Amino acid sequence: MRNLATLALASLSIFSMGAAAPVASPGKYHEPIGIERQWRHYHPGKINFQITSPEKDGAKIYSSIVSDPDSYITDNARRVIQTLYFSPADSIPDIRVIDYVVRDFDGISYKSGGGDNVRIDYSTDWIEKSFANNDTLKLDYETRGVIYHELTHAFQLEPKGCGSYDGKSPYWAFIEGTADAVRLACGCFEQDFASKDRPRGGNWMSGYRITGYFLYWLNQNKDKDFIRKFNRTALDVVPWSWDEAMYHILGRDEKNSVASLWNEYMAAVGDEEDAARAQPVVAEDQQPAERKHRKGKHHRK
Ligand SMILES: [Zn+2]
Numbered sequence: 347m348r349n350l351a352t353l354a355l356a357s358l359s360i361f362s363m364g365a366a367a368p369v370a371s372p373g374k375y376h377e378p379i380g381i382e383r384q385w386r387h388y389h390p391g392k393i394n395f396q397i398t399s400p401e402k403d404g405a406k407i408y409s410s411i412v413s414d415p416d417s418y419i420t421d422n423a424r425r426v427i428q429t430l431y432f433s434p435a436d437s438i439p440d441i442r443v444i445d446y447v448v449r450d451f452d453g454i455s456y457k458s459g460g461g462d463n464v465r466i467d468y469s470t471d472w473i474e475k476s477f478a479n480n481d482t483l484k485l486d487y488e489t490r491g492v493i494y495h496e497l498t499h500a501f502q503l504e505p506k507g508c509g510s511y512d513g514k515s516p517y518w519a520f521i522e523g524t525a526d527a528v529r530l531a532c533g534c535f536e537q538d539f540a541s542k543d544r545p546r547g548g549n550w551m552s553g554y555r556i557t558g559y560f561l562y563w564l565n566q567n568k569d570k571d572f573i574r575k576f577n578r579t580a581l582d583v584v585p586w587s588w589d590e591a592m593y594h595i596l597g598r599d600e601k602n603s604v605a606s607l608w609n610e611y612m613a614a615v616g617d618e619e620d621a622a623r624a625q626p627v628v629a630e631d632q633q634p635a636e637r638k639h640r641k642g643k644h645h646r647k
Contacts, residue, residue: 375487379532381424388434390423390501391441391462399450404470407477408448411486419446419497422490426497429528430577437581439501448473455492457499464500468492491534498525503577507585516588519550520580523557527573530555530562539563539615546617550588550608563611568596 395415397405412418423444431438442462454472459465468489476488502524509515529535535555536543548556565572572595579591588604596602601610612618 375483376533378422378490379425381421382428384433385424385428388424388427390420390427391444391464393419394443394445395419395448396445397448399448399470402450402470402474404450404473404477405448407473407485408468408470408489411482411489415446419444419493422493423497423501425532426494426528427501429531429573430498430501430503430524432571432574436578437503439503441500444497444500455496457496466493466496466500487534490532491529494529494532494534495525498528502528503580505580505583505586505591508587513553514551516551516586519553519557519588520586522553523550523561524573524577526555526558527561527565527576528558530558531565531573535559537562544615550604560608560611563615564607567614568607 393416397409399405427438440462441464443464445459445463445465447465447467448470449467450470451467452471453469455466455468457464457466472492473485473489477485499521502521505517505520508520509517511518511521526535530537535541535558539559543555544559545552545556550557550560561573561576564576569575575595576591579594580586583590583594592602592604592607593599596607600606609618
């Protein structure tokens with residue numbers, strides 16, 4: 347595995363930077379998921395990788411854990427695309443260039459740009475925070491998780507007729523819920539529903555992890571291709587709505603309304619009382635940065 351080889355090198359180089367030796371926790375932060383044969387040569391676009399704050403520790407740390415950014419980003423894009431689509435023949439947004447910029451800014455990561463040229467910025471400050479305990483594997487896990495989320499925004503389909511990127515519409519909940527469902531399906535949130543990674547309460551409109559774990563539960567319990575089919579409803583269900591998307595995938599039956607499915611999910615994971623309390627959405631660390639940086643820039647035209 348390239349990543350493990352990279353990590354071994356990273357241990358040496360970070361140690362030589364004068365920091366304490368990395369503490370590995372291999373049980374928790376597993377290796378990246380495999381790439382299916384049909385995606386191994388899929389071209390997700392040209393990677394234009396830049397470090398624009400090279401003086402920052404975060405930039406140096408990034409370079410030590412990611413020795414080949416083009417391959418790292420390309421392979422993680424393939425993992426995202428195979429989670430969203432059945433085959434390369436599907437209707438996949440044709441991205442020509444992915445600008446990936448590691449730089450100093452207040453936030454975590456965000457996607458901007460549109461059409462066939464998307465841009466993802468990743469914060470050196472966040473890299474430093476994620477490396478606080480010199481845990482190389484934890485930083486790799488976090489970095490992959492963030493990139494899965496942002497690359498989903500580059501490659502996901504966007505539903506029509508259900509609002510805009512406003513932090514509350516069905517459109518927004520679809521966009522952010524799918525991004526965290528893909529991150530989870532790719533293994534960069536804990537897939538155990540009892541995990542602390544899964545926020546309690548909220549509902550399918552809460553977005554981010556709250557919606558993401560719901561979509562993943564549907565994938566594990568109702569249809570093994572649920573996430574792919576859900577992404578596809580952006581094309582097939584117009585105007586888009588939660589109920590119509592669920593009926594389209596699972597069959598037109600009252601038990602498949604989104605409210606019924608949510609209640610079934612809550613009961614299955616033992617959360618009914620939490621659901622009633624409807625805790626505020628504080629699920630996603632990325633939220634403030636994304637809101638700030640992505641406002642008005644999200645839509646692909
Ligand atoms: Zn997002």
